[in-house]
Amino acid sequence: MRTMTRNDLMLLLGFAAVVLAMPIWLQPFGAAYPDLLQRFMIFGIFAVGFNILFGLTGYLSFGHAAFFGVGSYAAVWSFKLLSLDAIPAMIFAIVISGVFALIIGYLSLRRSGIYFSILTLAFAQMSYNLAYSVLTPITNGETGLQLTINDPRYLDRVFGDAMPGQPVPTLLGQSLGGFTGFYFCAAFLILTFFIAQRITGSPFGMMLKGIKSNQTRMNYTGVNTRPYTLAAFVISGMYAGLAGALMAVTDPLAGAERMQWTASGEVVLMTILGGAGTLVGPVLGAWIIKYFENIFSALNDSILARFWSFLPDGLDHTAVVVSGKFVGEGWFLTLGLVFVLIVVFLPGGVMEGVRRITTLVSPKSKPPASPESTSPQPQPAE
């Protein structure tokens, strides 16, 4: 592999440093506990992968949660049948979700624009409905797929290290709970970020951007767009499968609700919120949504009452009632409002906001040289 440019290398190193130091710098924010950090990593990977499809080619998939769910199921089955080690589970999940994405992508990419969105949505809903009904032998229906002591685990049995007690996923014999689990996921996030960076900067990535920008010109330039979009679709499906597998590693239970279309919608929100088409944006979007989901869901009326207690009597009560609508169970209301505001006023997401602020602060500095990084607006793939 040829060396990277200096900027890319700096970005990668900076990103890795930020990620690995999360247990430290998130302490003041009250978010430095493993469970949440793992989710930051997992949904970061999911969003980075989604962006390879949506951000680069402009094809808006509304069914990516299906690949996430397939990854989870595949990983849990690997734990059950093969080994409790995470590595075979990851490989198995990526392969299975890749095959799944190949089939769905091959069919869905025959259409573009809204038809593509609806095809992916239809496939995801089919998977979800089937997972709940006839596929119960594979998915264990509503209960979700779990590990049991009686699972065969043929590989583990061959090597004779059958663990006593409740089975948990491991890495080379090491338990993956707590911060070990976080660093395991973090390694994958950095790796997948690196791959996404390479793809974006490669001639292949350039072709994807061309497809997003003007598919007609692409056709008359002698490019067969379908294999390009299919490759992007499969890659992003494998990313989703990887994220789903990591979810199963940190919490070995796979349920069909991970495949529901609201879950597909969530990754779209993350990508848009952060900034579709940018490298860092989707990860930021995932972190922001997961962070505030965590904070807002935990808030309740008594915390709010303490917060508003400085207000005069009566008024503080109103403030508690009104703000109470937006936290706890009402977190999704806040999310929806923020999302609408973002799409209306800042279609480039947080990354565009950051850029606007920097140009405001330093009016002398020239706009960034490469224009595609300044216009991450999602375009329909038509």
Add this chain to the structure above:
Amino acid sequence: MTQPNVVLHVADVHKRFGGLHALADIDLQVEEGQTHAIIGPNGAGKSTLLNVIIGKLAPTSGQVVFDGTVLTGRKPFQINQLGISRVFQTPEIFADLSVLHNVMIPALAKRDGAFKLNMLGSLEHESAVRAEAEHMLEDVGMLSSQKDRAGSLSRGDKRRMELAMCLIQHPRLLLLDEPTAGMSRHDTNTTIELLKKIKSRGMTKVIIEHDMHVVFSLADKISVLAQGRIIADGTPDQVRGNPKVQEAYLGGEVV
């Protein structure tokens, strides 16, 4: 003179849209290295003819042959890979990308073919392609704006860039659909100069044009289309003197 080598042969093409006979009995031979203009009043079927050649429309009957290969029924990208590039009436460019990248994409497509999973390379290290693109931009006089966003260019610049995007593929046949439509006199003249410049490279060109000034400055051969039929065919001088042509142009616009 050696035997003229016919590169593009439109053979007995008919095109019907419902009851409308858009193209009737079109037989057209374009010789290698020549600039062949197709002119005609509005609604004569010029754009339909171009779309049939490029594979966007299927002819009702007849076929289009390019250098021994039948184009009819092929997809646009396959036709391009055979060596045919097209300039559109409204420039089809990658508006979100930089001017340099706009020109690099066709160069990569020429080098890598219709599909190549070129994921490990880096665009930063494609120095040969980059140099070629920069050279091409210099040729069309746009090197200084290579970092600009293509969508923000003036219409004339968009056209020049689109031309560069086609030329960098070294096509054997270049199709131009009203390359100066909607342009100012100044932009039109620069475009003519540019087209004259590339004419000397021996590339075959088919040009559809409204503007007689453009046509007579560039064409080696002219076919006149009226109501879906070719009514005259020949060198600029032959066509200029043809009474049928003058009649088609409403009592003879002085050309």
Add this chain to the structure above:
Amino acid sequence: MFDVIFLQFLNGLDKGAAYALIALGLTLVFGTLGVVNFAHGALFMLGAFCAVLFRQLLTMETITIDPTQLSPWGAPLEVRAPLVQAWFGDFGAVLVNYSVPASIIITIPIMLLVGIGLERGIIKHFYKRPHAEQILVTFGLAIVAQELIKSFFGPNPIPQPMPSDLRGAADIGAFLGMQANVITYPIWRLVYFLFSFIIIGGVFAFLQFTTFGMVVRAGMADRETVGLLGINIDKRFTIMFGLAAVVAGLAGVMYTPLLPPNYHIGMDFLVLSFVVVVVGGMGSLPGAVAAGFLLGILQSFASMTQVKALIPGIDQVIIYLVAVVILLVLPRGLFGRRGVMEA
């Protein structure tokens, strides 16, 4: 065998009618405004909650404590007096009984306001923006709407009783001269079907026979030309959005006795309705209606035990399967016009 098939056919009608009504509104908005409205299901849901709200208003009571009377436990007796009876007397009781159809009175103005407000406030800024952004903003609006409803009405379904006179089943078989009690059909479903027929007929008549409708139809066919004629098409399109909202809302109101509404009922129907619109052909009103009934009936057949035994799980996926097949084989849907959202 015939009666079984006929029964399944009937069973598909009410669901099909709901699909048709939602898809009709979706298509109106898409055809006139060119907007892909993911918030349309939320409008259906809002309509359903208009019925809930209306009933809650009707059943509000004043509770007074009458110290002169004692309950069997010796505590002062609470006297509950429904406000509606205080205002309307006996008519109040009738009103409570017919609360679902009666709530149409408040549904129409509310939905009209919601629709026009949405269009003027947000949607109109998205006409020129890419479809992906339209999907995203309306998706966000749908989340907001459903979460608002959730925070005011709670997460659980709220059953709405149908009027007592319309409960029970009609013996359609006997009516058609067949054996009695073989084909019976709940009366309310019949009412819903007829209701949808009236609404659909009304919308079509409105578009067909009024000047307003003519302009809108012309606008659907070619927006720019009509704009050139100097007709204020934008204002008419705003009203169309309001109309679509009303149709969705009414579909929601009347569906409440069949399916107790909860906050995510709209999303459940939206996904299916998009499938319906696509199957019918984007931008085709007759297509939306036909596909709505077709898919409702297909779904009903797919849930027959004999069919399920043949193809397990078919009832869960039939609609999506039809959508996928239609999209791949007939990309323009059953009735789609050329050039609409052409891929």
